[in-house]
Amino acid sequence: MALQDIVEQTVAGLGYELVEIERSAGGLLRITIDLPWNPGEEQFVNVEDCEKVTRQLQFALEVEGAEYKRLEVSSPGIDRPLRSDKDFERFAGQMVDITLKAPMGAAADGQVAANRKKFRGTLERADAGGWQIVWSDEPTVKPGQKVSKKREPAPLRALGFALDELKEARLAPVVDFKGRKPKAVGES
Incomplete structure (x- = not known):
């Protein structure tokens, strides 16, 4: 089974949404997760969510024999990528x-x-x-800078x-x- 499929199934099975998978030098496997979007309700991924997904992914990746040295699971952050x-x-x-x-x-x-x-x-x-x-x-106006009221925006x-x-x-x-x-x- 491909790495993408293993991670997607595991993350979705825990009730999260996969945002990104990134492999870096030195064997780092970085997984970014988020909570599914419900209009009108904004929820954020916390440390416990990342910990739960990390434990389950470690098990799933070991069973499938996926190669990595270090696993990092995180939230998308304030500069999250927009893809879909x-x-x-x-x-x-x-x-x-x-x-x-x-x-x-x-x-x-x-x-x-x-x-x-x-x-x-x-x-x-x-x-x-x-x-x-x-x-x-x-x-942008710097703090303390005066702006003329006559200036056209x-x-x-x-x-x-x-x-x-x-x-x-x-x-x-x-x-x-x-x-x-x-x-x-x-x-x-």
């Missing part, structure tokens, strides 16, 4: 970083450099049923794309050190 349409659906409205396989060329009517491949913006569903990223090229731009045009897509690691915001009245 289901991932894009789950994280619509979030900040993402995308890298195109090929530069966009003249498709943007000169609004963006013809050789640009990387974009950071908000992931949205496009009108045609595909996906788009919406961004502004306005520079940079226009929002949108780029539509198909999943097969992407080299890589990840959640943008946006960290807020001020803590969680209190829930608004009426939120549950």
